[in-house]
Amino acid sequence: MTRTGHFINRVLWKFLILLFKMKNILLFSVLLFSICRSEATKFRMEKLNYVWSKVDQDSMDENRLSKLRTDLERFDKLYLAEKQDGEHQKKKSASLTEIDEKLEKLLDRYDLDGALRAFRIKYKYEKAKVYAESNHPNSVKKDESPIFNDKRLIKLWQRAKEDQDLLSDELEEFYGRIKILNDKIAAYNNRISSHKEQRSNHIEEDEEHDRNSVELKRLNQNIEKELQNLNDILTGAQDNPFKEKKARKLWAQVLSLKSLSTDELVSLKTDIRQYEKQLLRVDHHKKVLEDAKKLSKIQFKDGDDFQDEQLSDLLIDQEKLEKKAKKLESYIADRIQKLSLTDHEEL
Numbered sequence: 001m002t003r004t005g006h007f008i009n010r011v012l013w014k015f016l017i018l019l020f021k022m023k024n025i026l027l028f029s030v031l032l033f034s035i036c037r038s039e040a041t042k043f044r045m046e047k048l049n050y051v052w053s054k055v056d057q058d059s060m061d062e063n064r065l066s067k068l069r070t071d072l073e074r075f076d077k078l079y080l081a082e083k084q085d086g087e088h089q090k091k092k093s094a095s096l097t098e099i100d101e102k103l104e105k106l107l108d109r110y111d112l113d114g115a116l117r118a119f120r121i122k123y124k125y126e127k128a129k130v131y132a133e134s135n136h137p138n139s140v141k142k143d144e145s146p147i148f149n150d151k152r153l154i155k156l157w158q159r160a161k162e163d164q165d166l167l168s169d170e171l172e173e174f175y176g177r178i179k180i181l182n183d184k185i186a187a188y189n190n191r192i193s194s195h196k197e198q199r200s201n202h203i204e205e206d207e208e209h210d211r212n213s214v215e216l217k218r219l220n221q222n223i224e225k226e227l228q229n230l231n232d233i234l235t236g237a238q239d240n241p242f243k244e245k246k247a248r249k250l251w252a253q254v255l256s257l258k259s260l261s262t263d264e265l266v267s268l269k270t271d272i273r274q275y276e277k278q279l280l281r282v283d284h285h286k287k288v289l290e291d292a293k294k295l296s297k298i299q300f301k302d303g304d305d306f307q308d309e310q311l312s313d314l315l316i317d318q319e320k321l322e323k324k325a326k327k328l329e330s331y332i333a334d335r336i337q338k339l340s341l342t343d344h345e346e347l
Helices: 003-021 025-040 044-055 062-084 089-107 115-125 126-133 152-163 168-201 206-237 247-255 262-299 309-346
Strands: none
Touching: 044 062, 044 115, 044 168, 062 089, 089 115, 089 247, 115 126, 115 168, 152 168, 152 206, 168 206, 247 309, 262 309
8 A cells, every 4th residue: 555545544544533432423334334345455466456446436336346346356366476476577478468358358347448448558558657667666756758759649649548538449449550650650750761861872863762752752641641530530539429329319418408517417428438338239249149040050950949058148148238228228318307307497
């Protein structure tokens, strides 16, 4: 635990003792439960503590939160085992990558898009900075060097990280594209330097020089086009953060409300984002189910006499996913309806 964490805990315990002396049993019990739960969920690996801090615990029911805590404790043991096994560095790095990928899948399964997003930014996209800081624990100055070399890419990446309308999977794709573009710009700059050096060594321009000039111009145009495409992605996410028709419809209803507070707007956007993600899951699983049905027909011609267990499980899962999507849609629609009535009353 950090020095700040210890200080906060000392203050909380002092406040707890004061409440007990004042016989404020209700507030005493609530605070005691909060402190105990906080202490109980401390992990040995800082990576897991970071993930836990990004989980919106208030929005999860206690059973689901307890199950998540158990799963993270399992990952805590895996990470600790890998950390202690420092003899085979290459094998260790590969294993850590595998554990990270499994943790990402776990967070995705729990629909913890915010935690997944934060984890990827810190421990995947900007991991060089994390390792630089961890190698110098006593150093006051942290490594602030950017992960990209070009100023335009640095600005785009900063915008993408701060853009909460980008889902974790969208940010993953954005990072991949910006990383490729970073390499292209580096290669382009190297060719420019070589081209200028060649030009300074030759008084007369030749055919090779002309060809290089044409190729450099084409590369620069491709770079500028991709920069514009990446910028358009961020602009589009702000103007219209939803792609699914049903989600867009709900968002349009939200925007029609005149007296929404900022907190209500952010809350509804978060709910609709979860709903859209669930719709995407339904569509994806539907395709998996269709493929399974085709495969089942090929393997088992006498379908009436054979009950495909895997197919039955997929059908059950599909029903659960669709039911969850409808439940989310009804919940959001009810919220909008109540806010709409409040809106009309104020008018």
